[in-house]
Amino acid sequence: MRPHLLLLLVLCQAGHIARACSYSLRGSWRIRNANGSLELPGTVPGCVHSALFQQGLIQDPYYRFNDLNYRWISLDNWTYSKEFKIPFDHSKWQKVILIFEGIDTVTKILLNNVTLGKTDNMFNRYSFDITGVVRDVNSIELRFQSAVLYAAEQSKAHTGYQVPPNCPPLVQKGECHVNFIRKEQCSFSWDWGPSFPTQGIWKDVRIEAYNICHLNYFTFSPTYDSTSHEWILEIQSSFDVVSSKPVGGQVVVAIPKLQTQRTYSIELQPGERIVELLVKIDKNISVENWWPHGHGNQMGYNMTILFKLDGDLNIEKSAKVYFRTVELIEEPIEGSSGLSFYFKINGFPIFLKGSNWIPADSFQDRVTSDLLRLLLQSAVDANMNTLRVWGGGIYEQDEFYELCDQLGIMIWQDFMFACALYPTDQSFMDSVSAEVAYQIRRLKSHPSIIIWSGNNENEAALMMNWYGIPPSDYPTYIKDYVMLYVKNIREVVLAEDSTRPFIASSPTNGAESVAEGWVSHYPHDTHFGDVHYYSYSSDCWNWELFPKARFVSEYGYQSWPSFSTLEKVSSKEDWSFRSKFSLHRQHHEHGNTEMLYQAGLHFRLPQSTDPLRTFRDTIYLTQVVQAQCVKIETEFYRRSRSEIVNGEGHTMGALYWQLNDIWQAPSWASLEYGGKWKMLHYFAQHFFAALLPVGFEDNNVFYVYGVSDLHSDCRLTLTVRVHMWSSLKPVCSRVTKHFVIKPGEAILIYKKPVPSLLRRCSNCTRQSCVVSFYLSTDSKPLGPTNYHFLSSLNEAVGLQKAHITALISQQGDTFVFDLETSAVAPFVWLDVGSIPGRFSDNGFLMAEKTRTILFYPWKATSKSELEQSFHVTSLTDIY
Secondary structure, eight states: OOOOOTTOOEEEOOSSSOOEEEEEOOEEEEEEOTTSSOEEEEEESOOHHHHHHHTTSSOOTTSTTHHHHTHHHHHSOOEEEEEEEOSSOGGGOSEEEEEESOEESOEEEEETTEEEEEEOBTTSOEEEEOTTTOOSEEEEEEEEOOHHHHHHHHHHHOOSSOOSOOSOOGGGOOOSOGGGSBSOGGGEEETTEEEOOOOEEOSOEEEEEESSEEEEEEEEEEEEETTTTEEEEEEEEEEEEOSSSOEEEEEEEEEGGGTEEEEEEEEEOSEEEEEEEEEEOOTTSOOOOBOOTTSSOBOOEEEEEEEEETTTEEEEEEEEEOOOOEEEEOOOBTTBSSOOOEEEETTEEEOEEEEEEOOSOSSGGGOOHHHHHHHHHHHHHTTOOEEEEOTTSOOOOHHHHHHHHHHTOEEEEEOSOBSSOOOOOHHHHHHHHHHHHHHHHHHTTOTTEEEEEOOBSHHHHHHTTTTOOOGGGHHHHHHHHHIIIIIIIIHHHHHHOSSSOEESSBSBOTHHHHHTTSOOSOTTOTTSSBEEEOOSSSOTTOGGGSOOOSOEEEEOOOBOOOHHHHGGGOOGGGOSTTSHHHHHHOOSTTHHHHHHHHHHHHSOOOOOSSHHHHHHHHHHHHHHHHHHHHHHHHHHHHHTSSOEETTEEOOOEEEESOSOOSSSSOBSOSBOTTSOBOHHHHHHHHHTOSEEEEEEEETTEEEEEEEEOOSSOEEEEEEEEEEETTOSSOSEEEEOOOEEEOTTOEEEEEEEEHHHHHHTSTTOOTTTEEEEEEEEETTEEEEEEEEEESSOGGGOSSOOOOOEEEEEEEETTEEEEEEEESSOEEEEEEEOTTOOEEESSOSEEEOSSEEEEEEEESSOOOHHHHHHHOEEEOGGGGO
């Protein structure tokens, strides 16, 4: 076969004589299956599924039932191969290495028919010395083993005792024993995603050749010395010294904007060597901190580090340095047993507002820079400041964290262990140690990452006995748990990064779990740590059900994605709520039934005799219910930040499950596959606003709390209005006296018995009226207008069919929708189908005759395109 020479990158370091060369093996490879019946070109980075799809040998894997139809792909053993010519004289180099940034997952690697080694961890970086093997013209092969078959083999070989769970619930249509392979855990299926256990070279691959010495990696982290009041930058560099003699020289570290330049002398002995430098920033120079979104700027400083070594060897690296401190505060609270659990950034207590991040696609080669930016910008646009990178997915690509640094999104970073117990044999533990060390070195310079967490829900799984472990076996499993997360992962974290807190699990009781030997008898205790809370059979409008916890890192409700999103992967026969497709796509047991149950508590279910219309209306209603449920729950957590009630409270975080989707299916996400905003995401813009009025009832009394995430006092008034469902004019309005909300405070600002409130407003009853309210400063509204329903909407009296029209015009890159309604309309939903973009607001209560909404397109579109695609729905349209 003719060697592939196109699109291959060669970089040789300049100097009197080149001291290093880098040659990329990205691009075109050959892929074949085990028996040779299929052979095709494939792109690296990539995977077998993507290659088959790109060659037209399979349909879109997400289309209809293809996750089942294409199971054979994951069960086969595939081989990646390539012939290539080295574009430099390899004999002139002391050492030549082959580097894989990511292999998915189990392989044997051969170069010129010589076995280099094996891989078994998707999350590790692999490097092989090929100095004695490389030639001018080379052939490389990666012989993959099916991840599914490998996991089954590993489980079978673990004969001492079971390591549950063996298989996922049947409703997930997944594969078994995923806990026995260091691979994206949700690739074997999850309750929101399909089973696509991919094979492939999923990250960069290259050859590097060098003389004298080579920089393996460099990483850094700033720390603040509160005693000397100065910033210290800790820089760690790893070298492979191939010279037979020590290599001396200088290191020059420069941060121009901080007027900082430091020079250090070093001497590197032959072999693998670590150089650690401490760079002190002059305390008289003002350093601007990195702040989370909504709390300040995301200032960063350009830094260069130059190694000037013997033999005219210059190695230069550049990076962005951000300065911020993070503390996890666990301390006693007056009036409450237990401990607090909240984060201080730069010494300021911050309420973490946001969601949970899952992989954006089953096939990582489809996750583009544009998609990452769209999803992360959408989080910021909804006033989020935090995402939890969940432990059943992947450690995200570098660009993800770079974008979070730029956007001010704090990252709660799980290690990749989720909803399972794990083996602790030596080879597994060694693999995990290498994985964790590599990932920390790769990621620790990002200010966005504020905490390392050992796993997702495994302390709870063990101690709440999800898997029916006999009491006599508990010591074995507890020992394994501590061995993996404490004696292994925690030890690596402590060695590699002293600048961030570490917790062993989420949820956890934090310091209390540690005191109980790292596993608490009840990990869901609201007086400690964080909690996850789900309840689908309870009424989500009843705020008294929600845990008044210190921090809530998961909670949520399901909905279906838009018809325009589903339409791309389905056919007409699939378009009903009880179709085979609808059942197939739902991976959460009883999920579709639970959505309808929750909807039926407060809304009338769709009444149309047209099955397609009923399907569309049901999709709309599930999004209404999800948005309203998560709104009520999140507002409860936000108003609980400053108070202790019956020993509970001081809630300082609300991260709902989940931000994004991995495919087109019902899930807890607020962003659909591809990025379209569900109604929940529009609601999040409001319930995560920096300044928010929150209304609720208790014992027939209506209360409003004012919540502030701001850093300064706010002098405000509250306007409370009562509207009749049958009238577009408010029947009464009240403005309070001025009050002040202090920084980071949630306080009671209004209290009125509901009968008294309604008596003042002519002819109002709970069923015929609704309350809206907003904050103002100097008579100017500040923040969102909120509302409170006085009865279920299936009991509403006076609601009329609303005829809503839209006049669309263009202003620059934005489109203006001038809306007019004939009647009060709850949950007004503007939809432009598959035209990418978002509205300035959506899913709103339209209680006035006119309203102007903006549309921000993500790709070029036109007024006529929008007019053709535009559709508006409000609640009464589905009856």
